Amino acid sequence: MSGGLKDAKGRFVRTWGDMASRWGINKTMARVHALLMAADEPLSTDSVMGELSISRGNANMNLRALEDWGLARRSSKGGERKEFWESEQDVWNMCCRIARERKKREIEPVIGALEDCLKEAGAGKDAASFRRRTGELLDLVRTLDFVLGKVAAQEKNAVMPKILLLLKAMT
Amino acid sequence: MSGGLKDAKGRFVRTWGDMASRWGINKTMARVHALLMAADEPLSTDSVMGELSISRGNANMNLRALEDWGLARRSSKGGERKEFWESEQDVWNMCCRIARERKKREIEPVIGALEDCLKEAGAGKDAASFRRRTGELLDLVRTLDFVLGKVAAQEKNAVMPKILLLLKAMT
DNA sequence: TCATACTTTCAGGATTTATTGAAAGTACGG
DNA sequence: CCGTACTTTCAATAAATCCTGAAAGTATGA
Numbered sequence: 001m002s003g004g005l006k007d008a009k010g011r012f013v014r015t016w017g018d019m020a021s022r023w024g025i026n027k028t029m030a031r032v033h034a035l036l037m038a039a040d041e042p043l044s045t046d047s048v049m050g051e052l053s054i055s056r057g058n059a060n061m062n063l064r065a066l067e068d069w070g071l072a073r074r075s076s077k078g079g080e081r082k083e084f085w086e087s088e089q090d091v092w093n094m095c096c097r098i099a100r101e102r103k104k105r106e107i108e109p110v111i112g113a114l115e116d117c118l119k120e121a122g123a124g125k126d127a128a129s130f131r132r133r134t135g136e137l138l139d140l141v142r143t144l145d146f147v148l149g150k151v152a153a154q155e156k157n158a159v160m161p162k163i164l165l166l167l168k169a170m171t
Numbered sequence: 172m173s174g175g176l177k178d179a180k181g182r183f184v185r186t187w188g189d190m191a192s193r194w195g196i197n198k199t200m201a202r203v204h205a206l207l208m209a210a211d212e213p214l215s216t217d218s219v220m221g222e223l224s225i226s227r228g229n230a231n232m233n234l235r236a237l238e239d240w241g242l243a244r245r246s247s248k249g250g251e252r253k254e255f256w257e258s259e260q261d262v263w264n265m266c267c268r269i270a271r272e273r274k275k276r277e278i279e280p281v282i283g284a285l286e287d288c289l290k291e292a293g294a295g296k297d298a299a300s301f302r303r304r305t306g307e308l309l310d311l312v313r314t315l316d317f318v319l320g321k322v323a324a325q326e327k328n329a330v331m332p333k334i335l336l337l338l339k340a341m342t
Numbered sequence: 343t344c345a346t347a348c349t350t351t352c353a354g355g356a357t358t359t360a361t362t363g364a365a366a367g368t369a370c371g372g
Numbered sequence: 373c374c375g376t377a378c379t380t381t382c383a384a385t386a387a388a389t390c391c392t393g394a395a396a397g398t399a400t401g402a
Contacts, residue, residue, distance in 0.1 A: 004295075004298070005295065005297055008289075008292035008301065009292075009301065011287060012288045012301075012305060015288065019281045021195070022276075022277045023194060023195045023277070024196075026359090026360075028361085038301055038304070040300055045378090045379080054361075055362045055363065056379085057363065057364095057380080057381075058360080060379065060380065060381090061361090064380090081369090081370070081377065081378065082377080082378065083378080089304070091304075091308050105193075106193050106194070110186060113182065120178055120179040120182060121179035122176065124175075124176065127175070129211055130180065130183075133209070133262075134179075140266060143331060143335065146338070150341070162337060163318070163334055163337065164314065164318075166334065166337060170329075170333075197389090199391085216348090225391075226392045226393060227350090227392085227393075228391070228392060228393065228394095231349065231351090232350090232391090235350090252348065252399085253347080253348065254348080
């Protein structure tokens with residue numbers, strides 16, 4: 001591997017980690033993900049540890065988290081007992097998985113909580129403006145939930161191309 | 172204010188803070204924002220401090236951060252020297268502001284960094300698969316950037332209704 | 343110009359979150 | 373079954389992040 005390529009992969013890993021941490025995702029998890037994406041073949045836990053200078057426990061934890069998100073899978077190499085890991089390679093699929101998980105983990109609970117707020121506020125006149133504003137917000141969050149659901153629902157992404165056509169037509 | 176309404180507002184504030192912190196946004200900033208949204212009139216820094224049990228410095232810092240994001244504005248009450256704060260009230264506008272800021276702060280830099288990765292990887296054969304995957308990711312991020320740009324560009328949201336129609340037609 | 347009423351800053355402390363590493367667990371081949 | 377090669381867990385520790393509060397700054401009206 002040329003120096004340039006190695007540096008480029010390093011930069012890629014750092015970039016992905018930094019972005020993720022700004023969106024509330026563990027930086028190391030994103031780095032591991034980036035490392036798997038950049039690799040030309042499945043990597044062992046030990047390679048991940050070595051490349052990122054992280055402990056075994058940390059590597060293991062984040063690899064399993066990626067598995068939970070559907071972003072990485074275990075992959076056995078012929079004959080070897082050791083586990084190897086590879087990333088989902090299709091970026092649109094990746095996007096679907098992320099949409100699905102964030103919808104489930106972070107949007108749906110908010111919808112429930114906002115509904116509880118409305119219930120708790122009661123029907124009184126003093127709550128009228130709070131009900132209106134909370135209701136509008138709830139609509140917004142439900143819309144976001146709906147869109148994420150659509151994105152998450154398909155394996156090969158059929159939604160984005162259509163949305164893009166629509167948006168591009170709008171100027 | 173009835174107990175129910177007060178509790179409902181409290182729950183609203185906590186909900187908003189918890190959601191924000193999962194998306195990489197300061198929890199207190201989101202709580203302050205929620206407090207302003209739930210309030211029927213502009214609030215003073217002291218009210219914010221009192222309601223959320225936070226220090227003056229913290230309240231001031233987060234109110235100014237909300238101002239930077241375009242989510243809150245200063246509002247003078249007749250005759251009083253003190254500053255009062257109010258939230259943007261239109262949820263779609265709110266959405267536009269957030270889209271604009273996150274695009275600027277967190278998507279655009281990533282596009283630059285990924286472009287640098289491609290440059291750094293060079294044209295060699297050993298980098299071919301890395302170039303392909305990075306390029307696909309770059310496309311995805313550029314698409315996201317484009318969509319956020321569209322959402323951010325308009326004050327009254329004209330994009331979402333159309334997207335929703337499209338998505339609903341898809342079943 | 344001064345006293346006052348407010349806002350801003352920032353070093354140090356508190357809290358939350360992430361990481362380590364060693365011990366415990368598991369499964370495989372012989 | 374046993375030894376080995378690996379994986380998983382989790383209590384302790386480290387790192388990152390956030391918050392406080394007192395001191396410095398600023399604007400206003402008399």
